[in-house]
Amino acid sequence: MKDITKKYTNGEVTIVWKPNQCIHSTICFKGLGQVFDPRRRPWITPGEATTQQIVDQIKKCPSGALSYYMNNEAAEPVKVETETIVEATPNGPLLVYGNVALKDAAGNITKKHNVTAFCRCGGSANKPFCDGSHKKIGFEG
Secondary structure, eight states: OOOOOEEEEOSSEEEEEOGGGOOOOOHHHHHOTTTBOTTSSSSBOGGGSOHHHHHHHHTTOSSSOEEEEETTSOSSOOOOOSOOEEEEOTTSOEEEESOEEEEOTTOOEEEEOSEEEEOSSSOOTTTTBOOSHHHHHTOOO
């Protein structure tokens, strides 16, 4: 699967979107539809809300597909300063809140911040991450 990263800015904050991580929860556009509208191209228009509204909405993204950085700071997604919490969502992914370091079979380490969604259904094409396949296959658990 091709690893794509797209960035959108209002001049003050840059929204980073990684579509391969998206589990299509719809939280982004149900909460801030004037910025996140999947019917538009581009689907993210950060000039339609305040920077604080954008940051607050991105923090609700359950997969970590959306992150942000402030343009006057280093271009690194904001790290969460909290304990790690693990939540098994009904009929969905395992959500891990907080900073996580993942080590693959080759020993490569990937750092995730905010929320990371791990596949529980076995159907994801982006394992170990959830890609929303649980909805398509009718996963219950």
